[in-house]
Amino acid sequence: MDSRSAWTQLLALGDQPDDEFDDDAAGRLVHLLQQRGESVVLEWTLPALTDPNPWRREAAAWVLGELGYEQGRPFGDQVMPALVRAARSESVADTRQEMVSAIGSAEDPAWVPELLSYADDDAPEVRETVARLLPGMFAGDDLSAEAVAALVTLTRDVDPGVRDWATFGLGVQSTIDDDVIRNALADRLEDDGGDTRFEAVLGLARRGDARALSALRHRLDDEQPTICLLDIEAAAELADPALLATLRRLAESWAADDVDDDPHSAALAYAIERSEPGTHLLAAAAQTALARDVNLDLVDIGWSITVVDDYPRTVLVIRRPDGSAYTAYGETRLWEHDTPTRFDADKQVALWTATVRGVAATDEPQ
CATH class of the missing domain: 1.25.10.10 (Leucine-rich Repeat Variant)
Structure with missing residues (x-):
């Protein structure tokens, strides 16, 4: 036509x-x-x-x-x-x-x-x-x-x-x-x-606001909760062990209803994995090691990355040799789509080393 x-x-x-x-x-x-x-x-x-x-x-x-x-x-x-x-x-x-x-x-x-x-x-x-x-x-x-x-x-x-x-x-x-x-x-x-x-x-x-946790617990603990995928995503964002018992009850209920393959079940498994108490310790060790190893690889150019805040809202910031933040790249949330139990340290070190060298090579003098 x-x-x-x-x-x-x-x-x-x-x-x-x-x-x-x-x-x-x-x-x-x-x-x-x-x-x-x-x-x-x-x-x-x-x-x-x-x-x-x-x-x-x-x-x-x-x-x-x-x-x-x-x-x-x-x-x-x-x-x-x-x-x-x-x-x-x-x-x-x-x-x-x-x-x-x-x-x-x-x-x-x-x-x-x-x-x-x-x-x-x-x-x-x-x-x-x-x-x-x-x-x-x-x-x-x-x-x-x-x-x-x-x-x-x-x-x-x-x-x-x-x-x-x-x-x-x-x-x-x-x-x-x-x-x-x-x-x-x-x-x-x-x-x-x-x-x-x-x-x-x-x-x-x-944003890590405590009112989210309170609202989620109230909604998910209801005898007949209205479950929205966004609520499960919010639980994954919070990664708070206080939600773990409720999330596990939901998982057991859904397994009994034979709904394992739907998106809600996959999101729920992810939220549970992120909320396990041990993930916070694993995350703290992983992000500290990541910054240390990347910065060792970058010592020849003087650039670095720094870790801001804690799991699950850890942010990585790229810094110039003078310590100023390279804001053009923005702040990257380390655990945005990852869990400490699946964290591939070698891959992340290689990725961040290459990323920082790339931005350093194109950075305009201040």
């Missing part, structure tokens, strides 16, 4: 009654147009952003959001200003949501202020879009103070979907840690909307 036909068919879908609209067909056509990333598509979609027909405006925004994504979105200088103008004047909530989604799909911090301007939009679907896409706008970097403040506010939104995405973005997608974030997450531990309460406990667990 050529692109012109795809665009024509996409617009024609808007003529169908709402209860007959084919979302799958629309998605396929949009994907085809985005993937090809042809400049001629701009000739059809940019004018359509101001078409009297709301569906045509929505379809145009949908296509423009990730037009040419395989080529790095080459039309951003034309697309983004047009989307911003269109969204600011859009009165139909569903269409405005699609335009705001297209702005958020840029994944460019330069457009964060524009996305944030919709954090208090009257339409919950628009606010949900802000909460869903805001973390991705930072392309892996830390959220700005303004973004954090917006997400904190959105965790208290009246709409459960908004709270769900905001809690996920703040607690799980972001690693920033302060009392404001922790308290916002703690306020959602009893939220009954979507996965919000589970995302809240995982976010607190990743």
Whole structure:
């Protein structure tokens, strides 16, 4: 199918009654147009952003959001200003949501202020879009103070979907840690909307907050607990022996129900392994030896790694010869996806030695 036909068919879908609209067909056509990333598509979609027909405006925004994504979105200088103008004047909530989604799909911090301007939009679907896409706008970097403040506010939104995405973005997608974030997450531990309460406990667990342990023990000790995979992941994050008896009871119950092969059972086994009392001693010895051996291998260049905090939240920091942290590499959590019982010391020493030598060779003089 050529692109012109795809665009024509996409617009024609808007003529169908709402209860007959084919979302799958629309998605396929949009994907085809985005993937090809042809400049001629701009000739059809940019004018359509101001078409009297709301569906045509929505379809145009949908296509423009990730037009040419395989080529790095080459039309951003034309697309983004047009989307911003269109969204600011859009009165139909569903269409405005699609335009705001297209702005958020840029994944460019330069457009964060524009996305944030919709954090208090009257339409919950628009606010949900802000909460869903805001973390991705930072392309892996830390959220700005303004973004954090917006997400904190959105965790208290009246709409459960908004709270769900905001809690996920703040607690799980972001690693920033302060009392404001922790308290916002703690306020959602009893939220009954979507996965919000589970995302809240995982976010607190990743930060080592004691309220995560208390909430998990309360939920998992229930006679008929509602078990979410996020709760098991939170237990693995905490790696606290205080949860061990409860986790083992769950494992025994699931084994009796013959559900050994499901993802929950595998995650539960991992959480149990990380929570065994002896793992803390094994981790302390392993991470001390790792830093010692890597630093011996790096003595000729003067670079080093240092161990910060303890299992399960141990962080490795690369340091220059003057002792300053090499922040461009970031902080790496040693036990993020590992357990002390499976730790391959030789492999880790080789990996970290090679990594530090690599960054040392490319580091710009300060």
